Amino acid sequence: MTDDRVVCNCMGVTKSEIIEAIVQNDLFMLEEVREQTGAGTGCHSCIGELEAILKEATD
Numbered sequence: 001m002t003d004d005r006v007v008c009n010c011m012g013v014t015k016s017e018i019i020e021a022i023v024q025n026d027l028f029m030l031e032e033v034r035e036q037t038g039a040g041t042g043c044h045s046c047i048g049e050l051e052a053i054l055k056e057a058t059d
């Protein structure tokens with residue numbers, strides 16, 4: 001997956017934006033990622049992918 005790929009189509013949030021939010025703000029909860037980036041706050045179909053990115057970024 002390239003980092004500039006849009007993960008959340010509803011909110012137009014890319015993987016790199018999500019990783020940046022996680023790293024800069026020390027996020028470890030899905031809810032925090034949703035609050036910070038807006039990703040996952042629409043149709044929720046990207047939640048699984050958000051969890052995977054969160055896991056990848058915090059491992």
Ligand code: FES
Pocket residue numbers: 007008009010011039040041042043044045046047
């Ligand atoms: S694709 Fe992320 S909330 Fe719809």
